[in-house]
Amino acid sequence: MLGHTTRSLFHVREYAMSSIINAVHTAVSGLNSQSHAFTDLSNNIANSQTTGYKASTTSFEDYVTNNELANDGESLSDSVAATTRQHTDTQGMVTTSTNSTALAISGNGFFNVVQATGQSNDSTPVLGTQQYYTRNGDFSQDKNGYLVNTSGYYLEGYNVDATSGTLGTSLSAIQVPSSIAFRPTESTKLTATGTLDSSSTTPVGQGTDMKATAYDSTGTASTVDLTWTKVNDTTWTVKDANDTTGTSNSATVTFDSTGAVSSVTSQNSAGTSSTSSTSFDYTGSPQDMTVSLSGVTLGSANTVSMTSDSVTSGTFSGISMGTDGSVMATFDNGYSQLVAKIPLTTFADPNSLSAQNGQAYTATSQSGSPQINAVNTNGAGTLTTGSIEESTTDLTGDLSKLIVAQQAYGANTKVVSTADQLLQTTLAMIQ
Structure with a gap:
């Protein structure tokens, strides 16, 4: 009779310890998931003033494992995992900028940009071949005449050939140097x-x-x-x-x-x-x-x-941006001339783009191939000059979510603390 009681106590202790350890595992996964949510929320809050930033959200999902709490062969959820969901297709508010060369997209398109990989001996940037896409249209000219946004990405478009005066058909970084020559106007x-x-x-x-x-x-x-x-x-x-x-x-x-x-x-x-x-x-x-x-x-x-009646001379005075994507060189004679055309690129699933530093993205197999379009065609969107697209962070909403995540994190911490007490009690039963 005593042996039977000992065996029963052994099984109770084994079952109790298994359940407690399983509870700790579940609580730890909850802590990790809420930490993930903290990261997403803090990133959104930190970038609430970042031009072209697309806020992300956290999705939670339960994991089902084979555990001893199952009844009738049915497994129960005993852990949780968190994943970040991008929302690059969310439109940010377009606001006026003091930068006359800034551009804001209203639609699904992205600017085509590249990064510099170094500098040549004359301090001209050496541009990489990796293609990036961004909604950060806060562009301004650098000392070499390139259009660069606040994250250091160089804007690409179709440049006008300086010799023939014709518009190119392949993307390249847009450069408008101060030494650009005035092309005589068409004779009429x-x-x-x-x-x-x-x-x-x-x-x-x-x-x-x-x-x-x-x-x-x-x-x-x-x-x-x-x-x-x-x-x-x-x-x-x-x-x-x-x-x-x-x-x-x-x-x-x-x-x-x-x-x-x-x-x-x-x-x-x-x-x-x-x-x-x-x-x-x-x-x-x-x-x-x-x-x-x-x-x-x-x-x-x-x-x-x-x-x-052609005007044959003029001195470069600056650049201006057009709502159709035209980049114009302006001259002191009152004329302006096309130097480049900016296209916009769309994707079948923009939320599957791979996020990179500086509000930029790269294409993936899930996002689909990039489709280059003229402004205001095929859903690429329109351009607003002298404007920027604000961050899509909902500051009030994210601060509220941060409080909820904090409470959930504290609750999971309490579970770990309680499980530890139960484990100590169970271990005391063995002694």
Whole structure:
């Protein structure tokens, strides 16, 4: 009888110790999980003023293990685990910034950025090949003219080629140095001035040339050469010197008794004829333009010349950002010119991006491949200039959650303390 009682006490002690140790294990997992929540909440609170920061939340899940408290073969939950959930798709409030080159996205897109991996001998940054994505659009120019945000990431876009003036098709860091050259504006009008010889010094069938440098939309120069030919004392023809047929960009100009232009009958390269008082339409290379002849009069010598309306010089004064993603160089002559275009990148699951330092992310297999879009297309979103996107931290809500997590942590600590007392009592039963 005594042996039976001893065996029963042994089983009671074994069961009690197993249950107590299991309770300690559960409480410790609770402590770890609440510590995880503390980390997430403190990170949110610390970054409540961080531009482009996306607040995260903590998700808890129970773990079921094989334990002796199970009834009828059913296992019970005896631990908890915590995981961080990203919310990169949450829109932050857009607020005005004192930084004129700051940009804020309203939508699903991200800026394409890269990091510097070092510096060259002339202190130019050496940019890495790893592609990053961010919502921190607080960009400003560094000493080399690159657009860099407050986390040190370099903004990428499609740059305009300095030689050809055309927009590139591959991403590269946007740089607008102070030494950037002004590209002449596109010519839209050619203006002829001077005199044509109405005397016998210039016989019928002869005349003179006038030339001007015209520029296309990329700033590329071309020479326009027009030839004047005398028909009679009051009538001249003017035509494109490079047209051997004599039917393209030609006009018959009639002068009145005072020597001023009275009418212009022209024919362009499309075969269209028109009559004007002082001008005719020039079509072809480098582009279609208007040729004004009002400044030409009859005189005693051929001194006619021609100029275009292109602005050919300007000094760089700064940059401006457009809501369509345009980065413009501004000049002291009042003109601005496109130097780069900013696209936005979207992902099928932005919450699966891998978070990096400085409010940046990298793509993962779960996030899907990056899709590069023009601003305001395919859900990429719109841009607001001179503005930033604020942190999505709910400071009041997170402080409340912090109190709840603190209470839960304290409760789990109490469980460990109580389990320790029970364990000491159980051990005393063995002695």
